[in-house]
Each structure stands twice: as structure tokens, then as C-alpha cells.
Amino acid sequence: MNGTSSGLLPGVNYPWSKFNGRNNYGCDFGRNIWGSHAGVSAHREEVVQDFAAIAGSGARVARWFLFTDGRAGIQWNADGTIGGPGEHLFDDLDAALTIAGEKGVQLCLVLFDYLWTFKTEVRDAAGTLIFTTHPELFTTAAGREQLFASLIEPVLDRYGTGGPQAELGRHIHSFDVINEPDWATAGLEPSKDRNKLAKAMTLDDLRQLVRGIADRVHQRTNSLVTLGGGRARFAAEWDRDEYGLDFIQVHLYLDTRDPRRDLDLRNVPCADLRVSKPVLIGEFPGNGHFQHPPTFALPTCSMEEYLAFAESGGYLGAWPWSFKGVDGFGAVNGATLFAWYTNQTGAANA
Numbered sequence: 001m002n003g004t005s006s007g008l009l010p011g012v013n014y015p016w017s018k019f020n021g022r023n024n025y026g027c028d029f030g031r032n033i034w035g036s037h038a039g040v041s042a043h044r045e046e047v048v049q050d051f052a053a054i055a056g057s058g059a060r061v062a063r064w065f066l067f068t069d070g071r072a073g074i075q076w077n078a079d080g081t082i083g084g085p086g087e088h089l090f091d092d093l094d095a096a097l098t099i100a101g102e103k104g105v106q107l108c109l110v111l112f113d114y115l116w117t118f119k120t121e122v123r124d125a126a127g128t129l130i131f132t133t134h135p136e137l138f139t140t141a142a143g144r145e146q147l148f149a150s151l152i153e154p155v156l157d158r159y160g161t162g163g164p165q166a167e168l169g170r171h172i173h174s175f176d177v178i179n180e181p182d183w184a185t186a187g188l189e190p191s192k193d194r195n196k197l198a199k200a201m202t203l204d205d206l207r208q209l210v211r212g213i214a215d216r217v218h219q220r221t222n223s224l225v226t227l228g229g230g231r232a233r234f235a236a237e238w239d240r241d242e243y244g245l246d247f248i249q250v251h252l253y254l255d256t257r258d259p260r261r262d263l264d265l266r267n268v269p270c271a272d273l274r275v276s277k278p279v280l281i282g283e284f285p286g287n288g289h290f291q292h293p294p295t296f297a298l299p300t301c302s303m304e305e306y307l308a309f310a311e312s313g314g315y316l317g318a319w320p321w322s323f324k325g326v327d328g329f330g331a332v333n334g335a336t337l338f339a340w341y342t343n344q345t346g347a348a349n350a
Contacts, residue, residue, distance in 0.1 A: 001224065001247065001278060001316060008310060009317035010341055011061035011108065012054060012332055013283055014324065019043055023326050029066055030073025030089035033122060033131040039092035048099055054323060055103040057334035058341035061173045062100065063108040063282065063319060069115040069133050074151060080134050082150035090158060097168040106173035110228060111213065114184040117201050139205045148212055160220035172223045177210045180230030180251065188234055207242040214244035228282055232263040239275040247316055248275055249282035256297045266301070270314040278316040286320025286332040293328030303332070304340050
């Protein structure tokens, strides 16, 4: 988990690409549920340009979503079970890892998004049901075992130390098992949608899901394991042995209208969290003092200020959201990010 001379592990969020000008959430890897393919290998040159810019910003890790809610990269059987990796999944993963490696960037692959845990139907324009999410693959022992055997293990067997693409697997810095599960886990935080709370995970479900994947990653690869915790106030939960994580990750989106929403880490050294593992600020609004969604009232804090307090507070790193500007928080200014890391390197060498 080496960083720069600034002391931070430099990274950014590249959660999904843009395909034909549209956000490509969940569709960067493999054929999708609509029967089309918008993955990395379908617009390789654009992704090459993105990673040239990421490398030029000084970032050395890009955090990238893989399966999200199950909409692409998975071969779904008619009964809702997983038949294995989907068509083009490995074409796209091979392409992504090749591109990243050529640019000197590693990937933090986010396996799932918390939206997987909610029972959701997707219909076409005519109203025909084409896909239903499958939270039971997270929330039952049989479902988790099927998920591990039919999807996770084939990926790890391909890119692990003994796999046919082990060289490409060297470009996987870490596996982030699930993004912001605290939004959907009973016992941590109510769901954003109270009507869906009954279908959320339990803490035991979450711990068994994460530990099952962590053990397999550690057995088959040299990659690290983390979890994209949505709030800093749950850092101690992710430090528990039941998860088997290598580093803790928390996301920091402060709202001045709701100061109880989360801890303000800008005033909290990492040591004060009293956890045993390094702590990464895996998301923060990299352009938040200029742009943010109307649902937030962010404090005035620039990307450089977030990076500076992460460094002074002893955090592993702070990765701005998001490099391509995929939502209302806007895009990261790569030149500003590069200048900050360059200035810190110069100061360290002075």
C-alpha cells in the first residue's frame, strides 16, 4: 500500500466510464441485461485516453465498479441462479487491466453496489420484465455459496497467482467487496428508501458475504481487500476480524444542514478512530466547493484541503469522486490533483 513521498496512496474514483456520451453505470464489463455490449473493449480508445489522463493526474490507483447490481457481466439462468461469468466479461477485464498496466495505474475493483440488496425489477419500453435483482445471493447461505462458486472464484482463478492471466492480475491493487453497504444493512443505518428496509441485509449477512470473498481473494491472489463504507462513523465495524479486510475505507460527504450525518474527519486524526488497520478516505467530493447535487449543502472545502487533512491526519489516502464527473458532484480537475502531489513531492525532497 505504498504512497508517494506525500505519505498518501494516490488514487481517484473512476466508477464507470461514459459510452457514447452516456454514463455507463454497471455496464463497463460484459454484455448487459438489455442484450447490448458497452464494455471496455467496445470503446477501448476512449478508456485509453481516460487512463492516460488518470496517470497524468498523479493517481496510481483507480477505483472502478464491476458488477454493481448484476446488470452486466453475469450469465443469469432463468431461475435466477448464476450460470457463470457473462459474455465479454473477461474481454473487458483483460482490456481494462492491460490499459491500466500500460499507464502505470492499478485498479481497485468494486465488486458490488448496495443496490444489489434491494428487490428491483427492470422492464423494457413495452413493459416486459427483463431482469430482477437477486438479493438472496447475498442474504442466504446457499445464495452466497453459489455467488462465490459461480462468479467470484472464476474471476480470481483467472487473475490469481496461479491463473492464466496472473500477469494482468498484478494490476489489481484491491477488491472492494461492496460499495456503501451501511445504507442497506439493518443494524447500521436505515435504508435511504424505508419501503425497502425489510429486504436489506443483516449484519451477519454482510459479514459472511465479505469474509467469504476476502478469504478467497487472499487464498488465490496477492491483492488486498477492502469495503466501501459509506460513513466514517462505522470505521470500527469494518475493523472487526469477521470481515478479514486489509484496510478500512470510509466515504466522506459532509452536509452542513445535517451535521449528525457523519463524523467530520477534517478534525479527527486517524489515530483517534482507534482502529487497527490503515484507513482510506475512499470517496470525497473532489469538486464539491464548485459543484454538488441540490440534496447536499457541502462545507467550503477544496480538493487540496481534503488531501492535506488526510495527509496530516495519518490516513492511507483520499480518493476524489469522480474523475469523469459521472454525477452531480462534477469532475475532478486532473491538473489540480497533479499539482498538489507534485508540490508535496517537492516539499518532501527540499
